[in-house]
Structures are given as structure tokens and as C-alpha cells.
Amino acid sequence: MLSLQNLSSFGDVAAEDDAVLDYFLATNVVSEIQSSRAFLVLGRKGTGKTAIVRFLTEGNKKPNNFAKSLNLRGYPWALHAKIKDRGASEIEAYVSSWRYIIFIEIASLILSHPRITHSMHAKGIKEFLQENYGGSSPDLGDILRPRKLKLGKLSVQPSIMGNQLGSLDLERTEKDYQLGLELNALARALFASIVHVIQEAGLGLISIHFDELDQGLSTLDESRKQMLIGLVLAAREVKRECDKEGVAINPIVYLRTDLWDELQFSDKNKISQTLTLNLSWKIESLLDLVETRLRAKLSEDAKWDDIAENDLMRGSQTKWNHILARTFLRPRDVIRFLNASLTEAKRRSVDPLYFTNKDIVNSRDDYSTYLENELDDEIRHHWPQWDEALQACSAISTITFDRSDFVREYDRRKSNSNFITSEEALRILYRFSVIGYEKRSGYGGSSWSFQYIEPEVGWDNAASRFKVHLGLKEYAKLRETRQ
Ligand SMILES: Nc1ncnc2c1ncn2[C@@H]1O[C@H](COP(=O)(O)OP(=O)(O)OP(=O)(O)O)[C@@H](O)[C@H]1O
Ligand SMILES: [Mg+2]
Incomplete structure (x- = not known):
């Protein structure tokens, strides 16, 4: 019987400290590095x-x-x-x-x-x-x-x-x-x-x-x-x-x-x-990465479904999709989220232990702080005052917002050393997938376009509605927008 009680963690979040060689997933990028001219x-x-x-x-x-x-x-x-x-x-x-x-x-x-x-x-x-x-x-x-x-x-x-x-x-x-x-x-x-x-x-x-x-x-x-x-x-x-x-x-x-x-x-x-290879991950390969870890750490034939209860979350979403929607489809995000969920699950001293919906929901606060930190590492070099933009989002308080709301709240908070205009600010937030914008399709439909999901689409200067990435919802204290 598999149980999360027998799992100490999903691994360390940085490869230098992780026993990654015990459960390395050789994607095609690896063979391309070895063989190609890149x-x-x-x-x-x-x-x-x-x-x-x-x-x-x-x-x-x-x-x-x-x-x-x-x-x-x-x-x-x-x-x-x-x-x-x-x-x-x-x-x-x-x-x-x-x-x-x-x-x-x-x-x-x-x-x-x-x-x-x-x-x-x-x-x-x-x-x-x-x-x-x-x-x-x-x-x-x-x-x-x-x-x-x-x-x-x-x-x-x-x-x-x-x-x-x-x-x-x-x-x-x-x-x-x-x-x-x-x-x-x-x-x-x-x-x-x-x-x-x-x-x-x-x-x-x-x-x-x-x-x-x-x-x-x-x-x-x-x-x-x-x-x-x-x-x-x-x-x-x-x-x-x-x-x-x-x-x-x-x-x-x-x-x-x-x-x-x-x-x-x-x-x-x-x-x-x-001559360049880009590292990008799909949902299926991330599942493969996690299951490779489960096989190495728990049991030879362990699968995701063996460690998570199979009832759906709000909006008929699976636990896996709920987690992935809060990541930038990067292994570190997934591992970090799962480690937080494991800590949550282990508060219950039952055996066998499986992830419940509540474990997943309860780990979001901790995960969200991590995600903001990771973003800070990336964005800070380019724009030290980017937190002023995130604070503007917090002030708007809903996860989706209009351009005019952002301009108002951002300009109000912008410090003297911050030379980034509200227009540029939106563009940079999009570049790092902190926000996505609403893309209208024919027939009156619309969808959210995020850089990390569809990099080929690019930024739209004329976009007027935006959405903060779900992984930042807790950190920025945002609530769902009522339709
Ligand atoms: N192919 C893989 N197989 C198994 N685990 C992986 C693989 N790629 C990444 N990971 C795991 O994902 C996490 C992040 O990977 P890593 O530390 O290599 O990222 P990085 O690109 O070097 O990040 P940074 O830019 O912060 O240095 C680590 O826990 C690592 O073990
Ligand atoms: Mg590294």
C-alpha cells in the first residue's frame, strides 16, 4: 500500500542540492545537447x-x-x-x-x-x-x-x-x-x-x-x-x-x-x-518528472493517482491541473508546490496518507510566497521597483483588472527612483508572466494569453483587460472577480 507517510519530500528545489541523478528525466533536449551543433x-x-x-x-x-x-x-x-x-x-x-x-x-x-x-x-x-x-x-x-x-x-x-x-x-x-x-x-x-x-x-x-x-x-x-x-x-x-x-x-x-x-x-x-536550445516543459512531461521521483522514492510502479484522492476540486478540476495552473510549467514550481502539500498532508497522522483537496488548497499560501521570491530573483535586475507594480495589483484587489485601474494605482505608488511608466510596467509584467492579457477571438469569445503558455503570440499594446497569474493570488491577496 503506497502512502505519503513514506515519502520525505519530492526532492530539493535546486539541482545542486537535489539527488537529481537518482531520478533524472532525460528529455529530448538532453540528446540534442549531446548530438547537435547547439x-x-x-x-x-x-x-x-x-x-x-x-x-x-x-x-x-x-x-x-x-x-x-x-x-x-x-x-x-x-x-x-x-x-x-x-x-x-x-x-x-x-x-x-x-x-x-x-x-x-x-x-x-x-x-x-x-x-x-x-x-x-x-x-x-x-x-x-x-x-x-x-x-x-x-x-x-x-x-x-x-x-x-x-x-x-x-x-x-x-x-x-x-x-x-x-x-x-x-x-x-x-x-x-x-x-x-x-x-x-x-x-x-x-x-x-x-x-x-x-x-x-x-x-x-x-x-x-x-x-x-x-x-x-x-x-x-x-x-x-x-x-x-x-x-x-x-x-x-x-x-x-x-x-x-x-x-x-x-x-x-x-x-x-x-x-x-x-x-x-x-x-x-x-x-x-x-545554435540555441530552449528549455520548456509540457504538462505531461512534468507529470513524468514527478512520477519518476515517486518510482525512485516510493515504489517501482508508483503513479500520481496512487498518492492523491481522486475527487475533483472546485470547478471540476483535478488536483494535478489545479497545481499546474499555479506554476509557470517549471519543474522547480511543481516540486515546491508538492513539498508544501506534503507538509500539509503530514499534519494528519493517518496511514495510508493521500493528498486531499484541502492539502492542495492549504499549501497555496506558502507556495505563493515562494513564487514571488523566484520572480523577484528574475525581475529585480531589470526593474528593482517591480514590487510597486505588484502592490498596485494588490490595491485593485481582484485577480482581473482594467488598464485604467492599473494606471491609477501604479502611478499613485510609483517612487521617484522608478522610471518605468505604467505602460512599460504592464509589458514587463507580461514578459515574466506575472500577468496575461485578454485576447479576443472571432465570434465574441475571449481567452487569457500568457507569455509562458503561448510565447509566439507576443504582447498586445492595445490590451485593456489583464489577469494576474494564479500562483500570485495568495501573495498579492487577490480575490476572484465576480462575473
Ligand atoms: N530533467 C530533469 N529531471 C529531473 N529533475 C529535474 C530535471 N530538470 C530539473 N529538475 C529538477 O527541477 C528543479 C530545478 O532545476 P534546476 O535547479 O536545474 O533549475 P535551473 O534552471 O538551474 O534554475 P536556476 O536558474 O535557478 O539555477 C531541481 O529540483 C531539479 O532537480
Ligand atoms: Mg541552476
């Missing part, structure tokens, strides 16, 4: 970026797959900001430094490969790393730290127009335009050695995964934007160079969609169209 993975908070990185670097122990995750939590962005290539355009000012970092990471990764041969090239890379970093696996945050890099040990000597570089100063004056050229020469030399080592040892696919680029972010300023663009462009360049040389190296960048949306550079569209 090198950029975009997803909102909680859509599973870190889960994929963990699966591909820790979970997939095939000898042909050699992978490393590079976590940018605690990355010294301010230090990196100074290693600016003043010979390149502003947009490309960090491409050469990232390219160098990527090759150092690949170099250090292949040196740790069990099949590595001790050739001249492997020795050159090893000694270069030893001399400059004191070991063969420097921390990501230390790669740009030395003031001066000594280049003598490399088997392929970096040179510019035939002149060998004996060393490379990472500390430059404002007027020095050579840094990028020299870093590129160094990266080229490293790459040449790397190609030799890979071919000598016959290594298979090597991948490095850049995750948590948003960690420690307070505002997305120009220099941070340039560094993010630099990493994306550098990863694309490295991938191209590797394809050309016939070595299988995949540098993959995982980025929050809201940050990507803020970046502007000329090849952005091209990259979005052909």
Missing part, C-alpha cells in the same frame, strides 16, 4: 539547467564522454572586467579572454584523461599550467589572475606576425591595444597542442558546461553584458575552430532567458535561430 541552452529559473549539467557531467559515465561543469558561482567578474581587449569593438571586448579560458579548461580537462599519452605536446601544456598556475587544474576564477603569463614551456610557441611572444602581460594600461592579439595568439598555440594531444590519445567527445552565469548578479550593467556576450561568442568560435580541425569539443553555455533577452549584438538572431 552550444547555448536557455531557460527560465528552475527549468532544469543545472540538472542537465549535472546529468551530463556526473551522471553519464561513458568512457567516450568526458565532461566538466564550470560553475560561475563566486566568479571574479570584476577581475575579468579589467582584462578588456581594447583593440576589439565593445561587444567583442571579452571574446579573446574567454577563448583563452575555454582552451585552458579544455587543456586541463584532457590532461586528466586516463588515456592521455605523455607526448611533447601534453608535456608542454602541463608545464605551462604548472609554471603559471602551480598545477594542472587551475580554478576557473584564477585563470586570468596572474599578472604575467610565461609562455616558454608550450610546445607550440605563440607568435604574432612571426614574432614569438616570450610572455604575456594581463595587466594593461588603458592605451594598450595589443592584449587581444596576444591572447588570441596564445589561445591558438594552446589549441594546436590540444588538437595534437586529442589525436594522439584518440579521445572522444569532450564537453565543458558553463552554468550559473547569473550568480551574484545585482544589476546587469554594460560590462557584465559584454562579458556574457563575450562568453557566448567565444564558445561559438571555439566550436567552429574545433569542427574545422575535426576534434570533438563542445563548450556549452547555460543562461537564464531573461538575461539573454537583455543582450544585444549583431549575431544574436542567428545564434537564437540555429
Whole structure:
């Protein structure tokens, strides 16, 4: 007999703390990352970026797959900001430094490969790393730290127009335009050695995964934007160079969609169209995700229907649909909701224990606070005073509202430091699916259009009626609108 009494939780809400490898759901995105040409993975908070990185670097122990995750939590962005290539355009000012970092990471990764041969090239890379970093696996945050890099040990000597570089100063004056050229020469030399080592040892696919680029972010300023663009462009360049040389190296960048949306550079569209994977989930795959957890944690054949009583909720809604309607269709939302419901259910000391409608309803307060926090993490960087807009919604007090109500309440609350007009405010709230708008169809019908459900529809400037996302109803203290 299954019982929720035997379940401690549905898992941790962040993949770094979750035993996600015990119940990872390999969606088609995963196989696309492994096989396709895409090198950029975009997803909102909680859509599973870190889960994929963990699966591909820790979970997939095939000898042909050699992978490393590079976590940018605690990355010294301010230090990196100074290693600016003043010979390149502003947009490309960090491409050469990232390219160098990527090759150092690949170099250090292949040196740790069990099949590595001790050739001249492997020795050159090893000694270069030893001399400059004191070991063969420097921390990501230390790669740009030395003031001066000594280049003598490399088997392929970096040179510019035939002149060998004996060393490379990472500390430059404002007027020095050579840094990028020299870093590129160094990266080229490293790459040449790397190609030799890979071919000598016959290594298979090597991948490095850049995750948590948003960690420690307070505002997305120009220099941070340039560094993010630099990493994306550098990863694309490295991938191209590797394809050309016939070595299988995949540098993959995982980025929050809201940050990507803020970046502007000329090849952005091209990259979005052909080299990007978007993480999005359907109701069925989220059910699959939950049931995979139940099978791992409760019993081999456990199903959702085994842990929830099957009476319907208000409006003839199933419990599952009631929960999903309060999420942005992201795994973290679902797991968080279910954990709250589990806590509610366990207040009743019956066995076997199943979810009741009341458990689901009672967990909404706690869940709603969580959802607002998650949104705050996403929206704050773009608009620190977005809570003024949410307060305006609270003041209107019904879950649906007219544009004029919003304008009145928002303008009343808008602080001096808040430069977002009411019109823009509605657009941003829509972009993050805090609100949807009423879409009229032919024949007099209408429906609510939310960005996370139909991203292709887009914002309607002329919309006049809006609805707050159901997950925020409790947090914002909203009530249903009487028809
Ligand atoms: N494919 C999957 N299989 C099983 N669990 C998953 C999968 N994808 C995500 N999850 C779970 O969903 C939750 C959120 O995932 P994760 O922490 O990877 O999100 P994220 O995109 O990295 O979010 P953030 O932007 O906040 O870092 C975690 O509990 C994770 O284990
Ligand atoms: Mg993550």
C-alpha cells in the first residue's frame, strides 16, 4: 500500500542540492545537447539547467564522454572586467579572454584523461599550467589572475606576425591595444597542442558546461553584458575552430532567458535561430518528472493517482491541473508546490496518507510566497521597483483588472527612483508572466494569453483587460472577480 507517510519530500528545489541523478528525466533536449551543433541552452529559473549539467557531467559515465561543469558561482567578474581587449569593438571586448579560458579548461580537462599519452605536446601544456598556475587544474576564477603569463614551456610557441611572444602581460594600461592579439595568439598555440594531444590519445567527445552565469548578479550593467556576450561568442568560435580541425569539443553555455533577452549584438538572431536550445516543459512531461521521483522514492510502479484522492476540486478540476495552473510549467514550481502539500498532508497522522483537496488548497499560501521570491530573483535586475507594480495589483484587489485601474494605482505608488511608466510596467509584467492579457477571438469569445503558455503570440499594446497569474493570488491577496 503506497502512502505519503513514506515519502520525505519530492526532492530539493535546486539541482545542486537535489539527488537529481537518482531520478533524472532525460528529455529530448538532453540528446540534442549531446548530438547537435547547439552550444547555448536557455531557460527560465528552475527549468532544469543545472540538472542537465549535472546529468551530463556526473551522471553519464561513458568512457567516450568526458565532461566538466564550470560553475560561475563566486566568479571574479570584476577581475575579468579589467582584462578588456581594447583593440576589439565593445561587444567583442571579452571574446579573446574567454577563448583563452575555454582552451585552458579544455587543456586541463584532457590532461586528466586516463588515456592521455605523455607526448611533447601534453608535456608542454602541463608545464605551462604548472609554471603559471602551480598545477594542472587551475580554478576557473584564477585563470586570468596572474599578472604575467610565461609562455616558454608550450610546445607550440605563440607568435604574432612571426614574432614569438616570450610572455604575456594581463595587466594593461588603458592605451594598450595589443592584449587581444596576444591572447588570441596564445589561445591558438594552446589549441594546436590540444588538437595534437586529442589525436594522439584518440579521445572522444569532450564537453565543458558553463552554468550559473547569473550568480551574484545585482544589476546587469554594460560590462557584465559584454562579458556574457563575450562568453557566448567565444564558445561559438571555439566550436567552429574545433569542427574545422575535426576534434570533438563542445563548450556549452547555460543562461537564464531573461538575461539573454537583455543582450544585444549583431549575431544574436542567428545564434537564437540555429545554435540555441530552449528549455520548456509540457504538462505531461512534468507529470513524468514527478512520477519518476515517486518510482525512485516510493515504489517501482508508483503513479500520481496512487498518492492523491481522486475527487475533483472546485470547478471540476483535478488536483494535478489545479497545481499546474499555479506554476509557470517549471519543474522547480511543481516540486515546491508538492513539498508544501506534503507538509500539509503530514499534519494528519493517518496511514495510508493521500493528498486531499484541502492539502492542495492549504499549501497555496506558502507556495505563493515562494513564487514571488523566484520572480523577484528574475525581475529585480531589470526593474528593482517591480514590487510597486505588484502592490498596485494588490490595491485593485481582484485577480482581473482594467488598464485604467492599473494606471491609477501604479502611478499613485510609483517612487521617484522608478522610471518605468505604467505602460512599460504592464509589458514587463507580461514578459515574466506575472500577468496575461485578454485576447479576443472571432465570434465574441475571449481567452487569457500568457507569455509562458503561448510565447509566439507576443504582447498586445492595445490590451485593456489583464489577469494576474494564479500562483500570485495568495501573495498579492487577490480575490476572484465576480462575473
Ligand atoms: N530533467 C530533469 N529531471 C529531473 N529533475 C529535474 C530535471 N530538470 C530539473 N529538475 C529538477 O527541477 C528543479 C530545478 O532545476 P534546476 O535547479 O536545474 O533549475 P535551473 O534552471 O538551474 O534554475 P536556476 O536558474 O535557478 O539555477 C531541481 O529540483 C531539479 O532537480
Ligand atoms: Mg541552476
